[in-house]
Amino acid sequence: MDILRSLTIGLHLEQPITWLHRLDPRIKLFWLLSFLLSPTLSNPLWRVAMAISLIALTLTAGIPARVWKQQMGLLMLLAVMTFVIAIFSPDGLNVTHQPRRPIPEPVVSQVSFPNQAANAPTTYRYVLFKAGNIQITRQSLNLGTRISTLIFTFLYAPTLYLLVTAPEEITAAITSIAMPLKWLRVPIVEITLTLTLALRFLPLVLEEVQNLFRAVRTRAIDWKKLGLKRTTQIWLILAERLIANLFTRAEQSASAMQVRGFTTPNQHLVRWNPLKLMGWDWLVGILLCVFWGLRLWIGGEW
Template sequence: MDLLRSLPLGLYLEQPQTWLHKIDPRVKLAWLMSFLTSYTFANNFWRVLLVVLLILTTVIARIPLRVWRQQMGWLLTLSFFVLAIAAISPDGLGIDYQPRLPANEQILTQQYTSNTTNTVPEQIGKKKEYSYVLFHKGPVRITRYSLDLGVRISTILFTVIYSTNLYLLTTAPEEITSAIESLMQPLRRLKLPVTEITLTLTLSLRFIPLVLEEVQNLIRSVMTRAINWKKLGLKGAVKVWMTVAERLLENLLLRAEQMANAMMVRGFTSPNEHKVQWHDLRLQQRDWFAIAILVLFWGVRLVIGTEV
């Protein structure tokens, strides 16, 4: 199971149990949706603040360093490279930038002096410096729009990936499905199969480790045979990997059949008749405190985070 242990994203941390683990999964889902939607039509200050908030939450929750050090390091590195590439790339406006001030400043001074003879003397000659091009040396050119675009892309990339990973890291698959089923209860009035949907989601989440295990076993079987890929050529290599893919599909179908037989042996006929209550979802005092912080979060977002 080395592949499962080394997978950087999407794993559930069973031990130690942090305070993030104990929060109701519905509240955590609301926080996740807030992180994924609050950066829409937001300014760059709020986008950077979301990144800082995610990092501080990870540190304050006392999640072991070995769990998040590698994945956060890779994400921060990727976000930095995205920021650098977007900042030095052309901004796409396709225009020639002209200075706001004339080349001969004496003309501006003469016009400004003639039009402001009745103004305060201290205000004469004051100019507000502005430059659209922030840095230009050789082929490297950074403009205000390209830097703004780089900050947007890099922060959104980090927020989307890491907020989702933090939710999966502190929430068990059964808690996720229970929370989704609880939130989808009003859809029963529309005669939607809510229980069947959540059951399918639960089985899918439980089936992912089996898929990774089968992939790992097949890769090891190919490596132990010491195949000379140069002698096989392109056609032979494609044939080998097609055989591996076919074998993988057969093994996964066999695992699915075994899972279905196990459910049938236990007398499972329909989710409504054999419903398994994974968790008793009740809002505790810490959950109400998290909801209050969420309301404050959106209040701050509307006050300082709205893009003008």
């Protein structure tokens, strides 16, 4: 089991370079925020369209299937299972309430109105499907669509962004966007540098977990004969070893930065990659404005 190859969370795909890689990281960051914010207070069709758009972006970008196939499959399976459970669950609107006091009989008026259309037939149905005790209502269908699409969008959109954007580009984009806060004495450089180190440290964490897993697997431990107490002790030892290894990796990274003359951002100039909007970036930015225009026009709640 290779965790670094099976999990793409927080990892950057260096090759092949797709058209998503070439976009400005600031534009991609705004698109990521749009994918995360636009489903709020939107109708079900818009949420479904967001999930389909993420799948279409992955396919059109030419990202190898080995990178996204497993994770997208697991997320889609989770979303489908959540959708099925939600639509067949009671929506809470069919609960009957028995009043404590008798209801007075309504007074029937003797005046009739020939043009009255109060009892006109309508095609509206609240219960969409019913078979015995199983039924699907409009409320349960809306709830299932909302939960399943939000799970897929909120988990896959950040993963796709990290996949096609290098950590240094993310840091440079956040620094460029948040630079006006520097006038308010907000430590922008320190915050973005910490974010870069955190993104770079995540693959090291996965590597340490993978090494411990392989070490346990090679020893062929029979977990059934150990019992609960000894199994818990072994897992505590592994957790302690993992934390110790991570502290060692962090100390090595700090020593490497000190050797290269880095002490604090105030004394060491942090140079990020220069960002410049190209023609393709302006086009994608215009599409972002069109995106929000469609969201305000047709994406609101019904």
